Amino acid sequence: xxxxxxEKRYKxxxxxxxxxxxxxxERYTYTLHRITGVILILYLMAHVFEIYHVAxxxxxxxxxxxxxxxxxxxxKIGLWIIAxxxxxxxxxxxxxxxxxxxxxxxxxxxxxxxxxxxxSLSRNQKIAIYLIVLVVEALWIWAGIYLLWGLGII
Amino acid sequence: MKVRIRRFDGQKEWWQDYEVxxxxxxxxxxxxxxxxxxxxxxxxxxxxxxxGSCGSCGMVINGLPALACQTRIGxxxxxxxxxxxxxxxxxxxxxxxxxxxxxxxxxxxxxxMIRKNPEELEEAPTEFxxxxxxxxxxxxxxxxxxxxxxxxxxxxxxxxxxxxxPQALGQAYRYIADPRDEGFEERIDILDDSHxxxxxHFAGAxxxxxxxxxxxxxxxxxxxxxxxxxxxxxxxxxxxxxxELVQKAPPPNAPKPPPFDFKVEGGV
Amino acid sequence: MPSKYSLLKESWNMILMYALAxxxxxxxxxxxxxxxxxxGRTFDQLLNYNYVLQNLTYYRIVFGLLLYAAVIHGLNGLxxxxxxxxxxxxxxxxxxxxxxxxxxxxxxxxxxTLIVL
Numbered sequence: 001x002x003x004x005x006x007e008k009r010y011k012x013x014x015x016x017x018x019x020x021x022x023x024x025x026e027r028y029t030y031t032l033h034r035i036t037g038v039i040l041i042l043y044l045m046a047h048v049f050e051i052y053h054v055a056x057x058x059x060x061x062x063x064x065x066x067x068x069x070x071x072x073x074x075x076k077i078g079l080w081i082i083a084x085x086x087x088x089x090x091x092x093x094x095x096x097x098x099x100x101x102x103x104x105x106x107x108x109x110x111x112x113x114x115x116x117x118x119x120s121l122s123r124n125q126k127i128a129i130y131l132i133v134l135v136v137e138a139l140w141i142w143a144g145i146y147l148l149w150g151l152g153i154i
Numbered sequence: 155m156k157v158r159i160r161r162f163d164g165q166k167e168w169w170q171d172y173e174v175x176x177x178x179x180x181x182x183x184x185x186x187x188x189x190x191x192x193x194x195x196x197x198x199x200x201x202x203x204x205x206g207s208c209g210s211c212g213m214v215i216n217g218l219p220a221l222a223c224q225t226r227i228g229x230x231x232x233x234x235x236x237x238x239x240x241x242x243x244x245x246x247x248x249x250x251x252x253x254x255x256x257x258x259x260x261x262x263x264x265x266x267m268i269r270k271n272p273e274e275l276e277e278a279p280t281e282f283x284x285x286x287x288x289x290x291x292x293x294x295x296x297x298x299x300x301x302x303x304x305x306x307x308x309x310x311x312x313x314x315x316x317x318x319x320p321q322a323l324g325q326a327y328r329y330i331a332d333p334r335d336e337g338f339e340e341r342i343d344i345l346d347d348s349h350x351x352x353x354x355h356f357a358g359a360x361x362x363x364x365x366x367x368x369x370x371x372x373x374x375x376x377x378x379x380x381x382x383x384x385x386x387x388x389x390x391x392x393x394x395x396x397x398e399l400v401q402k403a404p405p406p407n408a409p410k411p412p413p414f415d416f417k418v419e420g421g422v
Numbered sequence: 423m424p425s426k427y428s429l430l431k432e433s434w435n436m437i438l439m440y441a442l443a444x445x446x447x448x449x450x451x452x453x454x455x456x457x458x459x460x461x462g463r464t465f466d467q468l469l470n471y472n473y474v475l476q477n478l479t480y481y482r483i484v485f486g487l488l489l490y491a492a493v494i495h496g497l498n499g500l501x502x503x504x505x506x507x508x509x510x511x512x513x514x515x516x517x518x519x520x521x522x523x524x525x526x527x528x529x530x531x532x533x534x535t536l537i538v539l
Contacts, residue, residue, distance in 0.1 A: 010242070010244035011314075012242045014312075016242070016312040017309040017310070023359045024358055024359060026362075027309065027359045034503065037500075040496060048531055052535045054478060055538045096355070097440055097444065100356065100378045101440055106372050109291050109293070114367075120361055121371070149464075313507050347432060348505065378436075381433050382433060385437065
């Protein structure tokens with residue numbers, strides 16, 4: 001037993017977990033959901049401290065804005081990525097709630113018959129995913145145009 | 155045809171290339187057998203039934219976990235084949251992986267019939283009947299052959315070796331959905347853990363690669379729904395009651411069915 | 423001992439996640455609309471001190487709800503990512519402690535901002 005306990009459990013690592021190449025669309029959505037989630041929580045921490053400067057008065061706020069403004073175009077690109085992350089994470093999260101909490105879009109248990117197409121990854125699920133991608137893309141492009149407009153490019 | 159195989163001899167890993175003659179109708183397992191017979195006797199891989207019902211020959215073929223005996227060269231549509239041992243497992247030698255953890259995870263979800271009164275199983279007054287409709291709610295998940303391919307595809311198993319994995323969770327659901335089973339509370343106590351059912355984030359890769367169409371991802375999502383229903387509304391799945399079994403038992407002095415006639419019409 | 427009232431179960435954690443996610447879908451949409459071009463303002467006008475202050479004080483309860491929902495949902499999500507990645511027991515303990523401390527700090531700063539204004 002002692003030797004068994006000491007033996008390290010085998011672990012493939014983050015890259016294997018997040019690299020969806022060759023697999024199904026749902027695994028790509030998983031990777032994106034995870035990455036956008038981490039982006040959003042990192043942004044949220046910064047955002048709470050940013051808004052905290054409102055409580056410190058107008059001078060502190062203007063200083064913070066000047067600091068962020070000095071990032072130039074990177075500020076806008078960052079905001080654009082964060083907007084896209086929020087849109088995607090929200091839309092895909094809603095699909096996951098439908099799946100996990102209400103058991104929707106999964107299909108009923110069936111007798112498997114060759115060529116075994118899993119019902120949980122079939123038509124309804126794919127329609128939901130492509131709808132999410134379409135809506136998120138549209139809103140994201142709109143947000144991008146708006147940010148460029150804020151930059152004075154358009 | 156060129157075959158690249160990921161070799162491992164206990165100390166070092168390397169890629170080895172083989173040149174094999176193969177028809178499009180050959181399976182990957184045929185090709186491996188040919189290599190072992192004609193070219194390299196040291197190549198190690200598992201095989202048993204060669205017809206997709208034992209689940210021994212799971213390996214990663216061109217980056218996708220699959221059964222070697224069910225994959226034909228023609229359907230791969232590539233010039234060469236790349237073979238690796240199953241991902242997320244400890245490799246023992248070449249294409250042979252250590253399935254101990256996998257089997258222990260399966261055992262930990264109690265994949266057997268649980269009755270509150272164990273004597274019912276020992277001295278059942280009659281058989282535990284299941285209607286065809288009831289059967290259809292779980293029979294899909296009963297088709298699992300324990301090949302371990304789903305764990306190789308799962309992104310959570312790749313980072314969390316403690317995660318029970320699609321196979322064990324799918325089997326847990328198979329017994330929870332069974333109306334003859336009464337182990338719901340006992341089982342969800344194991345599943346509703348920090349490395350249990352909630353570590354599934356529905357990437358669906360397990361269902362995508364399953365060679366028997368078991369669809370473990372669907373079972374896990376239903377399992378989550380059942381657990382939430384139980385925690386929030388205190389509702390659980392209906393099980394066959396002992397009283398129902400007694401009622402269905404034939405009366406002691408019922409006429410016996412006639413013995414089966416072995417005579418074949420028209421003679422042998 | 424299995425109990426249907428057991429609160430120390432992962433499912434309660436996930437129920438919290440799902441509930442906060444559903445709340446955020448509405449509240450965050452509202453927040454994003456407040457800083458969108460639909461308000462008829464340019465980017466710089468939206469970041470004007472008076473506009474930000476006015477929004478924060480007028481919709482204090484909505485922003486408070488968003489703050490608590492986002493911080494708890496977000497840090498809990500980060501905790502899930504980390505406990506999957508660092509599966510050794512003492513790391514799990516450390517992750518939980520760090521997440522609780524971070525949560526306390528962020529909620530303290532956020533609540534202070536909303537109360538002082």
